[in-house]
Amino acid sequence: MKYSQLAKDIIKNVGGKENVNSVVHCITRLRFKLKDESKANTEVLENMDGVVTVRKSGGQYQVVIGNHVPDVYKAVVAEGGFQSEKQVDEDDGEKGNLFDRFIDMISGIFTPILAVLAASGMIKGFNALFVALNWLDEEGGTYQILNAIGDGLFYFLPILLGYTAMKKFGGTPFLGMVIAMALVYPDLEGIPGASEPLYTLFAGTVFESPIYIEFFGIPVILMTYSMSVIPIIVSAFFAAKLEKFFTKVVPSVVKMFFVPMFTMLIIIPLTFIIIGPIATWASQLLGEGTIWIYELSPVIAGMFLGGLWLVFVMFGLHWGLVPIAMNNITVLGQDPILALIFAHSFALAAAIFAVMLRTKDKGLKTLSLPAIISAFFGVTEPGMYGVALPLKRPFIFTVISSAVGGAIMGMSSTIGYVMGGLGIFQLPSLIHPDDGISTGFIGAVIAALVSMVLAFVLTYFFGGINKKQESNSPNPTNNEVENLVISSPLRGEVKLLEEIEDTAFASGALGKGVAIEPIEGKVYAPVSGTVSVLFPTKHAIGLETNDGTEMLIHVGLDTVQLEGEHFTTEVSQGDRVEKGQLLLSFDIEAIKEAGYPVTTPVVVTNHDQYELTTTDKQDVQPEDVLIEVTSK
Structure with missing residues (x-):
């Protein structure tokens, strides 16, 4: 781990892991609760490479790290064996709309069990294959035990x-x-x-x-x-x-x-x-x-069922169709409902195969193979929850391709005659008991092939598979600024940084700029750019302009301990914002009553690359010039 040695040194100089009650982190610092602060070696920590300074406040021993504190925090938790009480969700900034938040929730719930989910799906699929090939008897003990191994997790x-x-x-x-x-x-x-x-x-x-x-x-x-x-x-x-x-x-x-x-x-x-x-x-x-x-219309029904089957599975709504299909087969001797969803698992397998070929993520590539096998045998959960849904576009393309396959089967009057398996094992259930291979059976095979090709092509070329990794890489920039004007994000009184109570900001270690004592609880974008950081506790926001200037607006001092209370965000991490746009709101009086200053540092964090000129005004309004930035 990149920061493992730094983590070891920090733990040693806060008095050892036995002196640590808990550790969390905010946007710039590790926040320890120590059993005995006198055991911490503050002087050594302050002079340590990788540590900006040390601050004691609110019953916490704070080790200021800087912008890479999440990585250092992970190393500290790993080295010390501490419980991760306040782990930063790395995807928080990508949850913007309701659909994204839903996907994040589903992924977060299913990700921890993906490995055993995929393994169980493969065992179920192979067990069904062995029976189909007459290698195993469904009444035999070997089949029963393998079935228990594969089906136990799902049950x-x-x-x-x-x-x-x-x-x-x-x-x-x-x-x-x-x-x-x-x-x-x-x-x-x-x-x-x-x-x-x-x-x-x-x-x-x-x-x-x-x-x-x-x-x-x-x-x-x-x-x-x-x-x-x-x-x-x-x-x-x-x-x-x-x-x-x-x-x-x-x-x-x-x-x-x-x-x-x-x-x-x-x-x-x-x-x-x-x-x-x-x-x-x-x-x-x-x-x-x-x-x-x-x-x-059988064609519309095919598009509806084929396209939305995975969505039904995700919500558990598919169980409403299974009894109807069973009743149809019992009473009528045939059923169109489950027949029309035949292509969905093949479309999913093809989409995941495209992901496996394109992705640069080794973990995702490893997960894709068993997910493909499971989907091919009709077990879609590993691939849906582990690969397609988190990446979003592969899931959407699977739905589209499955809808096309369903329409083809509706047009071909594909019918199921027995309750069979799913995936490749559903094929025998589509064979007419008297006429044998019918138009409906051939239509199902064509539909599966068309769905696979369409899902693969769409995902491979338009799936945005590596978009996340690429968006996280540094943007090429020469950091040359002709004259960037940073407006005031707040209405209030301007203060010198060195006058505020927080030593990390006052020393300029976290950036150069000014502080504002706000008289209105609204923060507006001082520049046009991208929200590079939005901490889950909503008290701090980072912006980056197109030319690479990075700045931080930190509302209040020690307000991270409010855990988001009295703050309301109007944007998400990764959002593009325009100058003057409302970023967040906060309740000044409530924060003060909770015992925290609302003094707000506004700093350029990569100030060493620029010349900064701050305003000489004592009071500022939003969009008043606060800082002028030029290249050195």
């Missing part, structure tokens, strides 16, 4: 997602696991098999639901939660919020066991009573809607 998937989702939402991971365990509790899953329900809700409607149990007189609509995704994620979201609430209000002496107890007693019944039924009804509505679309 108990909610338990793993309970852990990762709670961690993503800031709750206790093991609490999420316990919630999921209740959802897949086998005795509850067996109740719907009872001979007679107590009564039936919504009889005669699409929402008809037999009731077998009640919870304090409230009817509970049971469903199968094994292999489901959405119910546990939604439950974990609300559980994390509820846990935080109880953590604040429950007395410390009983907090350890009352907080999880109250959380479980509320969230688990809520999931059985509300969250689960809503997911079930959404699935049923989807099924009914799909039949209506197919009767309207």
